[in-house]
Amino acid sequence: MKWGTKYGPEYVNRLYGMVRRHLHGDFNFVCLTDDASGIRPEVQCLPIPPLNLQLKPGQRDGAWKKLTTFEADLHGLRGTALFLDLDVVIVGSLDDFFTQPGEFLIIKDYPRFWRFGERIVGNSSVYRFTLGAHADALAYFRGHMEEAQKEYRNEQDFLSHFLHRQGKLSYWPVGWCPSFKYHCIPAWPTNYWKPPFVPQGARIIIFHGEVNPHDALAGRRNKRFHHIQPATWVADAWKG
Template sequence: MTQSQPNDPRQTVICLKWGDRYGPEYVNRMYRMVSRNTARPLRFVCFTDDPTGIGEGVEVKPMPPFDLPERMRFHPFRRMFLFQETLDDLTGPLLHLDLDLLVTGSIDPLFDHKPEARFVVAENWTQKGQGIGNMSVFRFNVGELTEVWDRFRPDPGAMMDLYRNSQTFVCRTLGEVAFFPGAWVLSFKHSLVPPWPLRFFQTPRLPEDAITVAFTGKPDIDEAARGEWPVRAAWKKLYKHVRPTPWIAEHWR
């Protein structure tokens, strides 16, 4: 397994996989999507509690031991370990990508955008103008955001009770964050699904400038590709609808 060296010219992309929500095929697809969408040397790292099935080319590292409240075992708050002073042997800028998103364009601009910023993130599509990022896509420098970890670690449960989610906690703790251009980082259902009632007749379109497309909540990537939007209450089918979207499969491979 390769290890980083001082002045390593590679761009480092990381993902996290724990529990059984996403299988190793999600990691392998993410690695292939990222590899196809960079013109630069790449280091791709997956922190996981189960490396089974993760393919060649992915550098696997263990998730830190679980010593948080049990309710955080599978909660996004668990990723706060990323903001410690050291992170295994990783250094420099890291680009974090959630496993439930598509990479549809070159990731290189995500490294180049606002290089002076400590934390660059997708602006949360449902909280525009509130200074909150959606942490499906974010970039940071290892060891430079330790105030997040220092505030979280003494009482993780209290932080979970105080903030609705981990991204609000991180952004409020940092106070000021930078955002990627909205045209680069999109939400499938908030950015691309046509408004009602056009969604019954029009297929979501992928803009040329898009770099990533996140699938938060429902539908999942595979469901959206098939034109399925699962709902618990039947009446929600009146507005939660998406047509089959072939371009998803073109990228998610």
């Protein structure tokens, strides 16, 4: 899913290239977007369904748009869908993401010592579902927008709790989707001379917070007093 100007078409094109290299067999690669210009022809570009989010002045819609992937009829698409954030870097096989048992699978969110009571929350950088199967989650959100935004920090918080209450929430095996920020950067002070690494067993590296793939490749963190060496392996993995 791509909207606005934060990510250009090169992110979509690289993501397609990574999926093609790491997923066996035929697949349909779909980008829900408000601007299909510059996106490679192998990608099926479709409009993002309207969410009609009720925003207050100055409030941004954030990632709530992801909930529209749960439309009862998403442009007539059928089958099993694996959602991938644009800024992930794929480093291993994706085949098992389609065979792992579970009705709805998501990354178990990375622990943060300053947050408590959120053990069930998923990280929606990578999730798998059957198209049309969870339209009730989207319908509930549309009918309780103000209430949901007050109770939940973001779309992944809302979605995780909604599906957990239904007994449908499962997590990817530990290690499949490590965080670049938490799992790939060597501990201080070795981060000043050791480069970021790919953890053993990793399939998809998740970039969230202050580092994107191009920042990691350049050895740059958008945070004061936090140093990293260039992650040269990003150049080999993150390409179209």
